[in-house]
Amino acid sequence: MAGQGRTTPGRAADRGATPRRDAARRRAVSLLLGCLLVAPGCSAPSADDPGTGAIQRVLDRRADALLDRDERGYLAAVDPAARELLAAERRTYRNLGDVPVRSWEYRLRDVERDGPRATAHAELRYRMAGYDRSPVTSARTLELAERDGRWYVTADRPGAAGVQQLWQQGAVDVVHGRRSLVLGVGQDNARLREIAAVADRAVPAVDDAWPGDWAGRVVVLVPGSEASMAGLLGASAGSYRGIAAVTTGEIRRRGAAPADRVIVNPDAYRTLGDFGRRVVLTHETTHVATRADTSDATPMWLSEGFSDWLAYRDAGPAHGPAAPELERSLHRGELPAALPQDGDFAFDAGAAGLARAYEGGRLACELIARRWGERELTDFYRAVGAHDEREGAVEDAMNDVLSVTPDAFDALWREYVRERLR
The missing domain is CATH 1.10.390.10 (Neutral Protease Domain 2)
Structure with missing residues (x-):
């Protein structure tokens, strides 16, 4: 509670x-x-699904790029065809420019596959350098599409009980x-x-x-x-x-x-x-x-x-x-x-x-x-x-x-x- x-x-x-x-x-x-937190009942993603591992790696690279102040790397996770999302993520990245983020990671809780498309329920966890002993967590729902063996984010929104972030x-x-x-x-x-x-x-x-x-x-x-x-x-x-x-x-x-x-x-x-x-x-x-x-x-x-x-x-x-x-x-x-x-x-x-x-x-x-x-x-x-x-x-x-x-x-x-x- x-x-x-x-x-x-x-x-x-x-x-x-x-x-x-x-x-x-x-x-x-x-x-x-x-x-x-994610809604009760969401299960941990199956380790047997190679798509789940690939999706997690995409999100890991996205998080690393944010911490490394690599805008191109951060936006590389977004489907180039999702122009509105790409513009929104570019604004988000730049809005975070002066924020002292110490850690940033996505933890998958559940992945629903439908062929080359997937919906991932994840926790975004982040900390501010010098202030947070433990992370803030926020539920996110990401939609992804697979093309030429690579997964791209096509939508990113608050998950169950999720909220908007200041940036x-x-x-x-x-x-x-x-x-x-x-x-x-x-x-x-x-x-x-x-x-x-x-x-x-x-x-x-x-x-x-x-x-x-x-x-x-x-x-x-x-x-x-x-x-x-x-x-x-x-x-x-x-x-x-x-x-x-x-x-x-x-x-x-x-x-x-x-x-x-x-x-x-x-x-x-x-x-x-x-x-x-x-x-x-x-x-x-x-x-x-x-x-x-x-x-x-x-x-x-x-x-x-x-x-x-x-x-x-x-x-x-x-x-x-x-x-x-x-x-x-x-x-x-x-x-x-x-x-x-x-x-x-x-x-x-x-x-x-x-x-x-x-x-x-x-x-x-x-x-x-x-x-x-x-x-x-x-x-x-x-x-x-x-x-x-x-x-x-x-x-x-x-x-x-x-x-x-x-x-x-x-x-x-x-x-x-x-x-x-x-």
Whole structure:
């Protein structure tokens, strides 16, 4: 299962303004840029089919040519008769010109042969030099034709659960920060440098509160528009309206995860002030840092609440009320009886309901940090994520790390919210 964290501008910009929707990390691998896998049921290609080996060699040569900066070699894999594809691949190659690609490979998962034609289902796997410890993977479907004993690519499109890549949207401008890599299309270079500066501040802020082994760097993608952002996420136009940023990545059962990407919505991001931008990128960077310790066992109140807690960790009272929607609920006598459930983070929860969910998760993490300590909070987070399944994960971690039961913690949380928001 997989997930992503999302941030809308309102609450990030000002806690007293329209609530920011740090949206739920979706747990469907099919929606994510950084963790796209082939559809279940695709089998490994047969080693007995000589055509499969020949197709793999064509793709290997194509990948090698890209890394060697050999345009002619890269385009040699494309059928010369497929003029539209040839033009598109030439643009793609040139759009990648300044991108620091360290590795690039295609792994065949399934090949369907029909005489001199074939459809190959593959994983494109690539890494950025100096930033990715593990590859980003994206499903691709390639159509090929054999002519005179040689295979040529005649079509190349996203596969099952696949998405568009940034360099397919235009020439990529690259900004290297101290702790960040920002890749943008159709953006002013000054804007990309400003985003890199904010990301460079976010990384050490996360390092300070999240002791552990992670890349300590973040890759940020800035497409040209909100619609282009949706294309990178395989979503319909308008799906991410008002969402300032998204973190993509795969939530695995346990252990290391593929590389993450923070994708910025330029339309929403530009409406934020300095504080809001810092909150957004710190929140999303926290998702990157905690990815390997986040699993199916991790409830959303903890994963989103922890990212929000860290993003607001050093914020003072000048930035508005601690939790405006929960405060309104408290004044109406409608304080939730328990911590938010995963369903409370759904799209259809509404802005106010979604804000209450994130505020509730953040104050729960704040309670742990203040009552037990920040180290205990991170230990608790890891203990939950290390559990084999969702059932019992929070209960066992609360018992082992905090020496408290879930019911007792709910009571402490409600009292903490009352005291915090009076």
